[in-house]
Amino acid sequence: MILDFQTNSLTTVTQSGPGVWQIELNAGDNLLEVSVFLEIKAPTLDIRKSEIILKRDVLGVIPDMSSAAAKLVGVRVGPGMTKIVRELVGGVEGSNWIADLVLEAMEMLVNAITVPELGKAAEKGGEQIRVSSDGPRIFLNDVVIGPEMIKVLGANPRLKDSCAAFQNIE
Amino acid sequence: MKGDSKLISTTMPIYRRMKSCGVQKQGADKRVISGVLEDELYAMQCEILVDWPSLTIESIQARLKRFTTVKCILAEKVFLRSEGWKIDSQIEGKIKKELGRNGCRHMAALMIDCLRSLARSELANNLRSSMETAPNLDKDRFIENFFKDHPDLKGIAKIR
Numbered sequence: 001m002i003l004d005f006q007t008n009s010l011t012t013v014t015q016s017g018p019g020v021w022q023i024e025l026n027a028g029d030n031l032l033e034v035s036v037f038l039e040i041k042a043p044t045l046d047i048r049k050s051e052i053i054l055k056r057d058v059l060g061v062i063p064d065m066s067s068a069a070a071k072l073v074g075v076r077v078g079p080g081m082t083k084i085v086r087e088l089v090g091g092v093e094g095s096n097w098i099a100d101l102v103l104e105a106m107e108m109l110v111n112a113i114t115v116p117e118l119g120k121a122a123e124k125g126g127e128q129i130r131v132s133s134d135g136p137r138i139f140l141n142d143v144v145i146g147p148e149m150i151k152v153l154g155a156n157p158r159l160k161d162s163c164a165a166f167q168n169i170e
Numbered sequence: 171m172k173g174d175s176k177l178i179s180t181t182m183p184i185y186r187r188m189k190s191c192g193v194q195k196q197g198a199d200k201r202v203i204s205g206v207l208e209d210e211l212y213a214m215q216c217e218i219l220v221d222w223p224s225l226t227i228e229s230i231q232a233r234l235k236r237f238t239t240v241k242c243i244l245a246e247k248v249f250l251r252s253e254g255w256k257i258d259s260q261i262e263g264k265i266k267k268e269l270g271r272n273g274c275r276h277m278a279a280l281m282i283d284c285l286r287s288l289a290r291s292e293l294a295n296n297l298r299s300s301m302e303t304a305p306n307l308d309k310d311r312f313i314e315n316f317f318k319d320h321p322d323l324k325g326i327a328k329i330r
Contacts, residue, residue, distance in 0.1 A: 004193045005193040005290065006192050007189075007190065007191040007290070008191075010186065010187070011185075011186065014179060014183045014184065015181070031297075032290075060309055061329050095330050096328050096330065104279075115184070115210050122238075133231075133233045138202060138218070138229055140194065140204055142194075142196040
């Protein structure tokens with residue numbers, strides 16, 4: 001019932017001018033947290049600005065990433081980028097995790113540019129669809145609070161009548 | 171104390187992707203990981219039941235909720251192939267190659283994030299309990315010992 005560990009990431013792509021995009025990726029969990037910022041310009045889709053800010057490193061395992069960030073300037077979004085980014089940002093001197101996040105940020109630009117094209121494709125050749133998977137196969141609730149304990153908790157005036165769980169407790 | 175406020179952008183985003191993974195212990199020998207991904211194009215979620223400590227994927231449910239083509243939904247079944255797989259140093263490549271290429275690359279990325287969360291969750295829990303008895307423990311040695319005990323988690327944890 002209670003979560004043991006959580007990971008979150010949010011990537012935002014913004015177009016700041018004609019052919020100029022800014023991508024900001026924030027990813028973090030209980031051990032590590034980082035922000036990756038890239039500015040990418042058309043037509044070559046090369047990185048013009050790059051910044052990597054380490055916000056949390058509980059184990060002290062990530063080296064200084066400023067030189068790796070600087071080396072990303074000039075790298076293009078396109079074929080071969082995976083190998084190049086892994087070499088520049090990952091490896092023994094860098095961080096393979098952050099290299100993956102840089103690649104994810106670059107991939108999100110491709111997705112962002114693709115959205116209007118996919119919209120046009122759906123308009124031209126779209127099909128109506130009503131599909132959904134069956135119900136859950138794996139249940140997130142293994143144990144939940146039973147009626148007796150609801151009564152105990154519901155005695156707290158802050159909880160009493162605060163939601164369906166704590167209404168009509170006898 | 172002096173306050174500070176800074177405006178970063180005045181432009182609307184054209185694309186946003188949010189991903190979130192949660193790890194639960196269900197009894198001593200089961201872990202359940204749930205993942206969610208949402209962006210302009212896709213909405214999907216997966217739940218994975220892993221046996222501990224054998225690190226075997228017992229069950230997986232990959233659900234595509236919003237997608238782009240009529241064929242995307244076929245990917246859901248492809249992910250069932252991972253039932254019985256063991257989490258080891260090869261798992262990331264295997265997911266990308268066998269499930270991503272034959273099913274859905276976005277779901278594969280979410281599944282990898284989920285398994286990374288599982289590995290890091292075990293590391294974080296071990297660290298927390300070790301620091302209760304030894305608050306100034308040598309973290310390098312701790313990491314070395316953890317992966318000596320759990321060598322299969324090293325690749326997927328990707329802690330650096």
